[in-house]
Amino acid sequence: MIRSTGxxxxxxxxxxxxxxxxxxxxxHASADRxxxxxxxxxxxxxxxxxxxxARRAAVGNAGLAADLYWIRTxxxxxxxxxxxPGHVRTYALLYPLLDLTTTLDPNFSIAYRFGAIxxxxxxxxxxxxxxxxxxxxxxxxxxxxxxxxxxxxxxxVYYWHLRDYKAAADAFQxxxxxxxxxxxxxPVAAVTLAEGGHxxxxxxxxxxxxxxxxxxxxxxxxxxxxxxxxxxxxxxxRRAKAAGARPAVPVDPSGTPFDVDPxxxxxxxxxxxxxxxxxxxxxxxx
Amino acid sequence: xxxxxxxxxAVFRESVRDKVFYNLVLFAxxxxxxxxxxxxxxxxxxxxxxxxxxxxATSVFGxxxxxxxxxxxxxxxxxxxxVYPLLAKPIRRSELxxxxxxxxxxxxLVNVVVMxxxxxxxxxxxxxxxxxxxQHAWDAxxxxxxxxxxxxxxxxxxxxxxxxxxxxxxxxxxxxxxxFTLGVYVAxxxxxxxxxxxxxxxxxxxxxxxxxxxxxxxxxxxxDVKLAAVHGVPITGLYMAVSILYALAYIGAxxxxxxxxxxxxxxx
Numbered sequence: 001m002i003r004s005t006g007x008x009x010x011x012x013x014x015x016x017x018x019x020x021x022x023x024x025x026x027x028h029a030s031a032d033r034x035x036x037x038x039x040x041x042x043x044x045x046x047x048x049x050x051x052x053x054a055r056r057a058a059v060g061n062a063g064l065a066a067d068l069y070w071i072r073t074x075x076x077x078x079x080x081x082x083x084x085p086g087h088v089r090t091y092a093l094l095y096p097l098l099d100l101t102t103t104l105d106p107n108f109s110i111a112y113r114f115g116a117i118x119x120x121x122x123x124x125x126x127x128x129x130x131x132x133x134x135x136x137x138x139x140x141x142x143x144x145x146x147x148x149x150x151x152x153x154x155x156x157v158y159y160w161h162l163r164d165y166k167a168a169a170d171a172f173q174x175x176x177x178x179x180x181x182x183x184x185x186x187p188v189a190a191v192t193l194a195e196g197g198h199x200x201x202x203x204x205x206x207x208x209x210x211x212x213x214x215x216x217x218x219x220x221x222x223x224x225x226x227x228x229x230x231x232x233x234x235x236x237x238r239r240a241k242a243a244g245a246r247p248a249v250p251v252d253p254s255g256t257p258f259d260v261d262p263x264x265x266x267x268x269x270x271x272x273x274x275x276x277x278x279x280x281x282x283x284x285x286x
Numbered sequence: 287x288x289x290x291x292x293x294x295x296a297v298f299r300e301s302v303r304d305k306v307f308y309n310l311v312l313f314a315x316x317x318x319x320x321x322x323x324x325x326x327x328x329x330x331x332x333x334x335x336x337x338x339x340x341x342x343a344t345s346v347f348g349x350x351x352x353x354x355x356x357x358x359x360x361x362x363x364x365x366x367x368x369v370y371p372l373l374a375k376p377i378r379r380s381e382l383x384x385x386x387x388x389x390x391x392x393x394x395l396v397n398v399v400v401m402x403x404x405x406x407x408x409x410x411x412x413x414x415x416x417x418x419x420x421q422h423a424w425d426a427x428x429x430x431x432x433x434x435x436x437x438x439x440x441x442x443x444x445x446x447x448x449x450x451x452x453x454x455x456x457x458x459x460x461x462x463x464x465x466f467t468l469g470v471y472v473a474x475x476x477x478x479x480x481x482x483x484x485x486x487x488x489x490x491x492x493x494x495x496x497x498x499x500x501x502x503x504x505x506x507x508x509x510d511v512k513l514a515a516v517h518g519v520p521i522t523g524l525y526m527a528v529s530i531l532y533a534l535a536y537i538g539a540x541x542x543x544x545x546x547x548x549x550x551x552x553x554x
Binding site: 056059060061062063064066067070105107109110213214215 | 419423425472475479507512516
C-alpha cells in the first residue's frame with residue numbers, strides 16, 4: 001500500500017522545489033558573467049530555399065509566412081549591416097529571403113520597395129546588387145503591372161546606382177504613364193533624359209521625393225540630398241584649393257569632418273559619417 | 287427539427303463545459319502581444335501583419351476546434367454508451383447528426399465572432415493616431431470592412447471541415463477520423479496542383495486519378511481570400527456566392543453521407 005505523504009513531508013519537498021528553482025534562476029542570471037556564451041560567427045542558414053515549396057508548406061497561411069520571412073529579411077539586413085568588424089558582410093540571404101517573401105505574398109509592396117533599396121545600397125552598407133534590385137522590382141511589376149511606384153523605384157535604381165540615365169528616364173516616363181501616378185514624374189523623366197548625371201537634375205528628383213507620402217522614402221531622399229550637399233561642399237573646397245587658397249578641412253552636412261587622402265590631397269566623406277558611403281565610393285566584393 | 291435544435295444546444299453547452307472557448311484567451315494574448323512587439327520588428331507594416339496574423343489565427347484555431355471537437359461528436363456518444371438512451375428517445379438518427387453539426391457550427395460561430403471583434407479592436411488601437419498621409423499609403427484601411435468577407439469565407443471553410451470530421455466520425459475511431467480529416471484538409475489546400483498534375487506527369491492513369499481527386503476532394507483553397515482582403519484586392523459578390531454555394535453542396539453531400547452511414551450502424 002502506498003501511504004500518503006504527511007504535511008511535514010509535503011512541506012519539505014515544496015521547500016526543496018523552491019530552493020532548487022531559486023538556485024537555477026541565480027545560476028542563470030550569473031552564468032553570462034562567469035561563463036559567457038561562446039560566440040561563433042556562423043553563416044546564416046535558409047532552411048526552405050524554394051519559394052514554391054514555402055508557399056505549399058504555409059498551407060493556406062501564405063500571408064503570415066510572408067510576414068515572418070519579411071521580419072527575417074529585416075533582421076538579416078540589420079545584422080549584417082551592424083555586424084562587428086572582422087565579420088565579412090555578405091548579405092548572402094538577402095535576395096533569397098526577399099524572393100521567398102514576395103512569392104508567398106505577391107502584393108507585398110513594401111518588400112519590393114524596401115528590398116530594392118537594401119539590395120542596391122553600396123557595399124558595405126548593403127550588398128551593392130543593383131541587378132538584383134531590378135530583378136525584384138520587375139517581379140513586382142509582373143505581379144502588379146499597374147503599380148507605378150515599382151516603375152518609379154526602377155528608375156531610381158538605374159539613375160542612382162547604375163547611372164544609366166536613358167533607362168532611368170524611360171522608367172520614369174513609363175511610371176508617369178501609369179494610372180494614379182503623380183504629375184511630377186513626367187518632368188522628372190524629361191530632366192533625367194536632358195541632364196542625366198547633373199547634380200542639379202539629381203537634386204530636383206530627390207527634392208520631389210522628399211515630399212512623398214511614405215516616411216521611409218522621405219528619409220531616403222533626405223539622405224541623398226545631404227549627400228548632394230556634401231558633393232557641393234567638396235567641389236567648393238576643390239575650387240578654393242585650385243585658386244591657390246589653403247582652405248580648412250570642412251565638415252559634411254551630418255557634422256563629420258571630411259577625410260583628406262594623404263596621397264592625392266583630395267577630400268572624401270569619412271567612414272564615420274552618416275553619409276558614407278557616397279555613390280560609387282566603395283565596390284562590393286563579389 | 288425541434289429534436290435537432292435541442293441536440294445542437296446541448297453540443298454548444300458541452301463545448302462551453304469542455305472549455306473549448308479557452309482558445310479565445312490564447313487568440314487575444316497572441317494578437318495583443320503581437321501588436322506590442324510587431325512595431326519593433328517590422329518597418330511600418332504593423333497593420334498588415336496584424337491583419338495576416340488575426341485572419342490566420344482565426345482560421346487555424348477554428349480548424350483545430352472543428353477537427354478535434356468534430357471527430358468526437360458521434361464517437362464520444364458511442365464510446366460512453368450514452369448513444370443507447372439517446373436513440374431510445376423520440377429522435378431520428380439523422381436529426382442527431384444534424385443537431386450535432388449545428389451545435390458545433392454554433393460554437394464555431396461564437397468563436398469566430400469574438401475573434402473578429404478582437405481583431406478589429408486591435409486594428410483600431412494600432413491605427414489610432416497614425417497620420418493621414420501614412421494611412422493613405424496602406425493598401426487598404428485598417429478597419430477595412432472587406433476583412434469581413436475573408437472572415438465569412440473562413441467560417442464557410444470551417445463549416446466544411448466540421449462536415450468532413452463529422453462524416454469520418456460517424457463510422458471511424460476518433461484517432462483515424464482526425465488523421466483522415468486533417469489529410470483531406472491539407473489535400474484540399476493543394477487542389478490547384480492536382481488540377482495541373484498533367485503538366486508534370488505523363489502517365490494517363492495518374493493524371494486521371496489526380497483529376498478525380500481534384501473534383502472529389504473539397505477545394506479548401508477557394509475559401510482562402512485572406513491575402514486579397516489584406517491588400518484591398520476586390521472580392522466580388524459573385525465569387526462569394528459561388529464559393530458559399532459550393533460549400534453548401536459539399537456540406538450537404540457529407541452530412542447526408544454521414545446520416546446514411548449512421549443510420550445503418552448496429553449498436554448492439
